Amino acid sequence: MASVKGSKVIAPARSVSAGGTDGFLYVGPYVHSIGLNDLQVIEEGVIAVTNGKICAVDSKDNLNRVAEKFGISEQNFHFLDNGEFLIPGFVDTHIHAPQYPNAGLGYDKPLLGWLDHYTFPMEAKYSDEQFAETIYNAVVKRTLSYGTTTACYFATIHVATAIVLADIVLKHGQRAFVGKVNMNVNHPSYYGESSENSLKDTETFVNAILSKKNDLIKPIITPRFAISCDMELMKKLSDIAKKHDVHIQTHISENRDEVKYVAELFPECKSYADVYDSAGLLTDKTILAHGVYLTDDEIKTIVKRSSSVSHCPTSNSCLRSGICHVRKLLQNGVQVGLGTDISGGYSPSIIEVMKAALAVSIDLSFEKDKSNQQTCALELKEVFYLATLGGARALRLDNKIGNFEIGKEFDALVVSLRGEPGGVDVLTPLNTLELLQKFVYLGDDRNVKKVYVSGKIVKQI
Ligand SMILES: [Zn+2]
Structure with missing residues (x-):
């Protein structure tokens, strides 16, 4: 309760109309495909979710503006740690x-x-x-x-x-x-x-x-x-x-x-x-x-x-x-x-x-x-x-899922290469694209820290 009281609720008056009370957002790196040859790697991004759907994709600089617009309180901010990034499910x-x-x-x-x-x-x-x-x-x-x-x-x-x-x-x-x-x-x-x-x-x-x-x-x-x-x-x-x-x-x-x-x-x-x-x-x-x-x-x-x-x-x-x-x-x-x-x-x-x-x-x-x-x-x-x-x-589901476009369902993975319990050693500083390569070649389910389907957590380590 202390954290709820202590956190600043931004624009509460607009929170319900703009997306209900279940909104949350992620701050940090994400990777997704725009097309076959178009891989987008964002090192410092914000992805906001209301009612299970992506309502905003922005840069970290606009974090507060996004939160305010969609009535997302600070307690629902998720900051990715070093070695973590988001990808679509x-x-x-x-x-x-x-x-x-x-x-x-x-x-x-x-x-x-x-x-x-x-x-x-x-x-x-x-x-x-x-x-x-x-x-x-x-x-x-x-x-x-x-x-x-x-x-x-x-x-x-x-x-x-x-x-x-x-x-x-x-x-x-x-x-x-x-x-x-x-x-x-x-x-x-x-x-x-x-x-x-x-x-x-x-x-x-x-x-x-x-x-x-x-x-x-x-x-x-x-x-x-x-x-x-x-x-x-x-x-x-x-x-x-x-x-x-x-x-x-x-x-x-x-x-x-x-x-x-x-x-x-x-x-x-x-x-x-x-x-x-x-x-x-x-x-x-x-x-x-x-x-x-x-x-x-x-x-x-x-x-x-x-x-x-x-x-x-x-x-x-x-x-x-x-x-x-x-x-x-x-x-x-x-x-x-x-x-x-x-x-x-x-x-x-x-x-x-x-x-x-x-x-x-x-x-x-x-x-x-x-x-x-x-x-x-x-x-x-x-x-x-x-x-x-x-x-x-x-599967003709690309109007709903597949990447982090606004309006799509938030089907997403939080990937973590932070060491235990995952069996991937990251021994030198790597950017997010390099971390993705490590994950594809060396990663497994231990590196899939959280799984979301339609904004709901369906797996969490
Ligand atoms: Zn078969």
Whole structure:
């Protein structure tokens, strides 16, 4: 109480009308992306938040003016210490929550064998609500801990536990898309569904999520991939997406054998992308995971439909799928975000995925393309964009999140490289851009001191 009494409340008369009583502000360094090549590093800034949204972004010199304008009292000023800085929350555009128990396991088989031996048996367990609850709590807590403020989740075919995942996301305060998976053909006998049940359960799921009327959670139509859904089901799923105006997620061109199998299953279609296009699944709210073997024509189709790609480099390496040519996708105008693809990828951390995106891009840059040109490897600022604003754009959430523009939701991380408990030694004076580099290469969840979603603290060390 002493501190409340002792602090000077600035412009109390305007505080309620200008943003309620929950306003706060941060003073110190922040980093965010304005575009793919436009990383803004501010050493002495102010970011003010009212009602969960960013209401002012200014320089430290204008601290009092900002506080006065938005009625933020001194007790709600947060001064960042040396070694700390703010960044926008990470966006994981592709993650399978039910596969989390398998993270780091079973990378002795490529995609199709891996699905049969490890993934389908694990996903089949989610008919059990108690099991689902335990795992889904662990996934959401862990991803938040690494700073994933927005996640695009695959659940399983089970409608009841897909709803459990959505409830757990809301309980922990994460922003997410959640999808009930559809698989009506080429599935194991113990894990699959009829077309009728697949559609009925999808309608039930979408209505259940929409009826929560919570801005943090959205349903997403989730045909697993073209191998496990027939054309009729995919067309009807596209109709459901249209009817409710919701997003769609699936996999595309992850692995050579998968691409070959899809061509055999759909001889009438020109390509893998054409299968989805024929089904009406390529929309401006569609996110396609992997895209390792997309042809130039397929990229054109994806651009024409304004669909996006989730780049999953840890998974592409672990399952020996291949290397996605991200630079080419970006140059052609495809929106790209990053995905952990748990458990094709081993880590639930987008920090880990940023490192992998840099590494595979450097490996790719040693090779020459058809016209004997080498491509430029991705730079750290570009990978940071993919992890934040790029992911937001890929999910069509960039009007809400992705950077620190006025009017956006305050989804943010306080990063700390001040020593213990984080395992990063900063032994010489570093500026904020250098600290960001240290964080991306050496940091982990111990360096994510605080996580905000929509202005609410969802993790604090
Ligand atoms: Zn996946």
